[in-house]
Amino acid sequence: MKFLKIPAATITRLSLYTRALEDLVVEQVTVVSSKTLAELCGVNPAQIRKDLAYFGQFGVRGVGYYVKELLFDIKKILGLNKDWNLAIVGVGNLGCALVAHENFTKQGYRFRAAFDADPMKIGRKLTTGLLIHAPDKLGEVCRTEGIEIGVICTPPNFAQDIANRLIEVPVKGILNFAPTQIQVPEGFRVENVDFTVKLDNLAYHLTAG
Amino acid sequence: MKFLKIPAATITRLSLYTRALEDLVVEQVTVVSSKTLAELCGVNPAQIRKDLAYFGQFGVRGVGYYVKELLFDIKKILGLNKDWNLAIVGVGNLGCALVAHENFTKQGYRFRAAFDADPMKIGRKLTTGLLIHAPDKLGEVCRTEGIEIGVICTPPNFAQDIANRLIEVPVKGILNFAPTQIQVPEGFRVENVDFTVKLDNLAYHLTAG
DNA sequence: GCCTGTGAAGACGTTCACAGCA
DNA sequence: TGCTGTGAACGTCTTCACAGGC
Numbered sequence: 001m002k003f004l005k006i007p008a009a010t011i012t013r014l015s016l017y018t019r020a021l022e023d024l025v026v027e028q029v030t031v032v033s034s035k036t037l038a039e040l041c042g043v044n045p046a047q048i049r050k051d052l053a054y055f056g057q058f059g060v061r062g063v064g065y066y067v068k069e070l071l072f073d074i075k076k077i078l079g080l081n082k083d084w085n086l087a088i089v090g091v092g093n094l095g096c097a098l099v100a101h102e103n104f105t106k107q108g109y110r111f112r113a114a115f116d117a118d119p120m121k122i123g124r125k126l127t128t129g130l131l132i133h134a135p136d137k138l139g140e141v142c143r144t145e146g147i148e149i150g151v152i153c154t155p156p157n158f159a160q161d162i163a164n165r166l167i168e169v170p171v172k173g174i175l176n177f178a179p180t181q182i183q184v185p186e187g188f189r190v191e192n193v194d195f196t197v198k199l200d201n202l203a204y205h206l207t208a209g
Numbered sequence: 210m211k212f213l214k215i216p217a218a219t220i221t222r223l224s225l226y227t228r229a230l231e232d233l234v235v236e237q238v239t240v241v242s243s244k245t246l247a248e249l250c251g252v253n254p255a256q257i258r259k260d261l262a263y264f265g266q267f268g269v270r271g272v273g274y275y276v277k278e279l280l281f282d283i284k285k286i287l288g289l290n291k292d293w294n295l296a297i298v299g300v301g302n303l304g305c306a307l308v309a310h311e312n313f314t315k316q317g318y319r320f321r322a323a324f325d326a327d328p329m330k331i332g333r334k335l336t337t338g339l340l341i342h343a344p345d346k347l348g349e350v351c352r353t354e355g356i357e358i359g360v361i362c363t364p365p366n367f368a369q370d371i372a373n374r375l376i377e378v379p380v381k382g383i384l385n386f387a388p389t390q391i392q393v394p395e396g397f398r399v400e401n402v403d404f405t406v407k408l409d410n411l412a413y414h415l416t417a418g
Numbered sequence: 419g420c421c422t423g424t425g426a427a428g429a430c431g432t433t434c435a436c437a438g439c440a
Numbered sequence: 441t442g443c444t445g446t447g448a449a450c451g452t453c454t455t456c457a458c459a460g461g462c
Binding site for chain 2: 012041201
C-alpha cells in the first residue's frame, strides 16, 4: 500500500477530515463511520476509506473508526505531530492578520520570524511581540530560528526575489500569498493561496449559470 | 465545443493565464505562443490550447495569440467584464486586510458592505470608509447595495449561520475564509480559501520527502 | 517552418460493488 | 447485520501527436 502514488487531493481531504474529527472530539463522539464522516466533509464514503487505505488500516469492520485514534493517526500522517517554525515576509495588512490568526497556532504552526522592506517597520514589533527584521537579515535570522516554512505576503513583484532568498536559506517549503506564479527548483515545494483565483471561479460560475 | 463539460481546473488556469497576460501587456509584448505562456504559468502548452478550445478559437496558426485580445477574451469568459459587488462579514484582522487589499479592486471586485457582530465595531468605519453594520441588517443592506458575492471572514463556528443568511438574501455565491465546511443547497456556489489546508499539504510533503 | 486546434491515447482519480471480518 | 478494505469499472483530465493553416 505504502508505495502507491498518493493523489494530491487525498492529502487535502485528510486535512478536512482532521477538522471534522476535531469537532467530533469536542462533541464527545467516540466512534464514526465513513458514511457519517463523509457527510460532514461533503465527500463520498468510499473516498474516505480509499484515502485512508493508502496509509494503512484504521477502522474496525462492522463498527467504524475510533474518533480520537483516527485523528491522531491522520495528524501523524500529515506531519502534524510536531510544531513547525514559520517566517513571514511582508507584514502589511494581510501579513499582520496572518501572524495574529489563531488557526495557525492552534495546529502547531509558529511564526518565529518576520521581515519587511519598509524602513518604518524594521525594528518595530508586531502585536504578538515578534520583531520585524530587514530583508537582508533573512538568511541569518531564518537559520538561527530554524525556520522550515517561509510565508510570502509581499506585493507580487517582490515575491520571486523573496522566494529565491528563502530557497537559499534554505527553508523546506513556501506558502505563497502573492498572486503570482513563483519559479522554484525541481522538487521544491510551494503552495499558493490565491483568493483572486477563487473569486474568478465564482465570477465564472455566477455568470455562466 | 461550447456544450462540452468544462473541467474545474480549466477555469482556475484561465485565471492564471489572465495574470501572466497582464504582465505581458505591461512588458509591451504583443504576441505570445502557447509554449511561452505555458512556461510563465507552469503548465503544459497543449493544456493551454485545450483550455481555450473549450470556448472557441483565439489564436493564429504559425503565429500565436495576440496578448491584449486574448486577455480581453478570457476576462469576458470569466465574467470579469463587469464589476462585482461584495459584502464582507467579519471584519477582524483578516477581514480588514481583505477589504484593504488592492488585488480585489484591481480586478473589479468592490466591497460595498461590511458586517460584524462586535458592538464596539458596529457604526464605525473601515479605513476605506466602509460603514460596519450589525449582522441583523444583513438582508436589508445587501439588497439595497445589490450584493452578489458574500465573503465570510468570521470564526468557524459562526460561518454556517452567516452562510444561511447570505443564501437567504439571496447572494449568488460565497467566498469562505472560515476553516470549516459550509453546507449549502444543491447548485449554490461556495469557494473555500483555506490556508491551514495548504499548510497541512506542505507539512505532509516536507515530512514524507 | 512554425504554431494552433483537436481526436486519440494515456494517466489519473473516484465510485461501485462486494468480499472479509467484527 | 453492519461497516471496513479493496479490486475492478468508470469517468475525468492531461498529454501526445499530427492535421490544418498562416
